[in-house]
Amino acid sequence: MAALIEDYALIGDLQTAALVGRDGSIDWLCLPRFDSPACFAALLGDRDNGHWRLAPAGAGECTRRAYAEDSLVLETFWETDTGSVKVTDFMPQRDTAPDVVRIVEGLSGSVDMLGVLRLRFDYGSAIPWMRRTDGHRVAVAGPDSAWLRSEPPVHTYGQDFSTRSEFTVSQGDSVAFVLTWHPSHHPRPPLIDPHESLRHSLEDWRTWAARCAYRGPHREAVVRSLITLKALTYAPTGGIVAAPTTSLPEEIGGVRNWDYRYCWLRDSTLTLGALLSAGYDEEACAWRDWLLRAAAGNPADLQIMYGLAGERRLPEAELPWLAGYERSAPVRIGNSAVHQLQLDVYGEVMDSLYVARRAGMGAEPHSWNMQRAFMEFIRDHWREPDEGLWEVRGPRRHFVHSKVMAWVAADRAVRTLEADPALGGDLDGWRAIREAVHREVCEKGYDAERGTFTQSYGSSELDAATLLIPQVGFLPPDDPRVVGTVDAIRRDLTLHGLVRRYSVEGRPVDGLPGGEGVFLVCSFWLADALYLTGRAKEARALFERLLTLRNDVGLLAEEYDPVARRQLGNFPQAFSHIGLVGTALALTGTDPAD
Numbered sequence: 001m002a003a004l005i006e007d008y009a010l011i012g013d014l015q016t017a018a019l020v021g022r023d024g025s026i027d028w029l030c031l032p033r034f035d036s037p038a039c040f041a042a043l044l045g046d047r048d049n050g051h052w053r054l055a056p057a058g059a060g061e062c063t064r065r066a067y068a069e070d071s072l073v074l075e076t077f078w079e080t081d082t083g084s085v086k087v088t089d090f091m092p093q094r095d096t097a098p099d100v101v102r103i104v105e106g107l108s109g110s111v112d113m114l115g116v117l118r119l120r121f122d123y124g125s126a127i128p129w130m131r132r133t134d135g136h137r138v139a140v141a142g143p144d145s146a147w148l149r150s151e152p153p154v155h156t157y158g159q160d161f162s163t164r165s166e167f168t169v170s171q172g173d174s175v176a177f178v179l180t181w182h183p184s185h186h187p188r189p190p191l192i193d194p195h196e197s198l199r200h201s202l203e204d205w206r207t208w209a210a211r212c213a214y215r216g217p218h219r220e221a222v223v224r225s226l227i228t229l230k231a232l233t234y235a236p237t238g239g240i241v242a243a244p245t246t247s248l249p250e251e252i253g254g255v256r257n258w259d260y261r262y263c264w265l266r267d268s269t270l271t272l273g274a275l276l277s278a279g280y281d282e283e284a285c286a287w288r289d290w291l292l293r294a295a296a297g298n299p300a301d302l303q304i305m306y307g308l309a310g311e312r313r314l315p316e317a318e319l320p321w322l323a324g325y326e327r328s329a330p331v332r333i334g335n336s337a338v339h340q341l342q343l344d345v346y347g348e349v350m351d352s353l354y355v356a357r358r359a360g361m362g363a364e365p366h367s368w369n370m371q372r373a374f375m376e377f378i379r380d381h382w383r384e385p386d387e388g389l390w391e392v393r394g395p396r397r398h399f400v401h402s403k404v405m406a407w408v409a410a411d412r413a414v415r416t417l418e419a420d421p422a423l424g425g426d427l428d429g430w431r432a433i434r435e436a437v438h439r440e441v442c443e444k445g446y447d448a449e450r451g452t453f454t455q456s457y458g459s460s461e462l463d464a465a466t467l468l469i470p471q472v473g474f475l476p477p478d479d480p481r482v483v484g485t486v487d488a489i490r491r492d493l494t495l496h497g498l499v500r501r502y503s504v505e506g507r508p509v510d511g512l513p514g515g516e517g518v519f520l521v522c523s524f525w526l527a528d529a530l531y532l533t534g535r536a537k538e539a540r541a542l543f544e545r546l547l548t549l550r551n552d553v554g555l556l557a558e559e560y561d562p563v564a565r566r567q568l569g570n571f572p573q574a575f576s577h578i579g580l581v582g583t584a585l586a587l588t589g590t591d592p593a594d
């Protein structure tokens with residue numbers, strides 16, 4: 001069985017990522033890209049679905065672990081009866097082929113080590129043929145091959161369809177393993193020097209983290225979140241995935257299991273906002289260029305998500321041979337939400353391009369043309385019901401958050417044009433849309449009796465996304481309708497003080513059976529809303545509490561179960577880390593009156 005979700009740490013090379021457990025086992029790795037089939041899928045099944053464990057023989061969990069400084073290089077330490085040892089895991093930024101490097105170092109005494117490599121290509125289903133060549137153990141199945149070598153060479157042998165190695169390290173000894181993926185029809189991949197790669201990786205991350213402009217009291221947490229967000233970017237194209245995993249459940253044993261290894265316009269624009277606010281402009285440019293390529297064509301064909309290179313077809317399928325994380329089935333790949341109408345994405349994209357423009361990001365002539373086309377789409381479609389930001393699989397509704405974000409799209413278009421009339425556009429038309437949306441939301445989306453905005457027109461349900469109303473500027477924070485909404489959500493949509501995105505009691509809006517945990521980004525939004533509405537002390541207390549939910553290496557999944565006290569959902573999730581960065585930045589301001 002896989003470990004607790006929060007027992008995993010992330011390593012990656014900006015093209016894919018792996019999850020390493022506290023027991024030294026890599027239980028998830030897709031090669032060569034985030035969205036490729038996994039060659040280690042024990043996370044969603046069992047050890048026979050592929051993993052790579054490297055740890056002292058007979059040991060359980062490590063004694064401690066941490067990232068080396070501000071990097072994505074993981075150091076795992078074991079103290080044993082005979083000595084202590086450190087394993088350094090990382091994936092160097094690649095030249096041609098992806099590598100996983102694991103360096104074992106003896107720190108004291110001497111320690112017997114055991115390595116068990118079980119490669120299972122195609123999401124844990126294909127047992128490869130193994131052979132020895134050129135000092136490597138080579139695994140081949142279909143299009144995939146993986147090459148294992150060590151420096152100095154360590155004897156390996158096959159057992160139970162796995163490659164095992166037993167060796168002893170004494171103080172001062174070092175053994176480096178390199179596992180390299182390569183298309184199976186290619187000759188041997190180029191060799192890397194594991195120690196030099198380690199030096200480069202540490203230096204690259206150190207340099208990148210030093211650029212962080214945040215200087216507040218939560219620098220360690222903010223930098224870790226930014227590194228995590230950066231690790232979710234697919235460097236060759238600038239696309240950003242929502243998470244590196246699929247089907248980690250939103251309820252243990254439940255069916256809310258989705259594939260997040262794609263680029264959502266919503267998640268990636270918010271990621272971009274977090275990176276930009278911390279001074280990372282290059283990533284913003286790369287993402288803007290990715291967007292221009294992905295969205296090229298008819299704006300009516302804009303999708304809410306794309307593949308890493310802008311691919312449009314992401315067909316959803318189930319993998320019945322994987323039992324699912326703690327038997328949470330089905331395991332899904334692809335995502336049918338790709339076909340949904342989610343009006344909010346227009347607002348999020350328009351807002352991020354507005355912010356980027358104001359931050360001085362170089363103008364791109366196609367960008368404004370695309371934004372004008374988006375506004376034509378909003379003009380023609382804002383009155384339609386949609387699936388909303390929560391991507392409900394039930395019937396379409398007039399979601400309040402979607403309409404508010406349609407208002408944001410119009411507002412940012414108006415402001416951009418007011419600041420730079422030479423760009424050209426239908427200023428009066430956009431102003432009229434902005435006014436009409438505002439009027440309709442305040443009329444139909446607000447329950448005057450309860451004093452709160454609702455989830456959708458005419459509904460009595462609440463929605464945590466309405467916490468964003470003051471943040472996006474739809475209404476001022478001191479408006480009684482905003483304060484009423486924050487209070488209603490606090491009262492009726494929290495569990496142990498943390499926020500659900502919507503109610504899953506009775507017949508939930510998402511049309512799915514079962515429940516889910518609290519949605520972590522929504523709790524950060526509550527902290528932001530409390531701060532904006534003059535309750536800074538409570539905002540800070542909530543933020544401090546949220547920081548304690550991070551795992552030992554600073555990572556957050558999408559959701560949390562406050563009763564079982566464990567993380568839930570895909571991991572690590574961009575949304576949650578975006579929330580952390582946003583709230584940390586918001587709280588560095590001077591407190592409004594308490």
Ligand SMILES: OC[C@H]1O[C@H](O[C@H]2O[C@H](CO)[C@@H](O)[C@H](O)[C@H]2O)[C@H](O)[C@@H](O)[C@@H]1O
Nearest residue numbers: 242258264266267335337389390391392
């Ligand atoms: O709850 C049903 C939906 O859940 C997923 O969507 C969630 O994750 C997305 C990526 O982070 C996020 O953009 C969205 O707001 C979340 O609700 C899933 O991807 C959907 O297919 C599913 O319908």
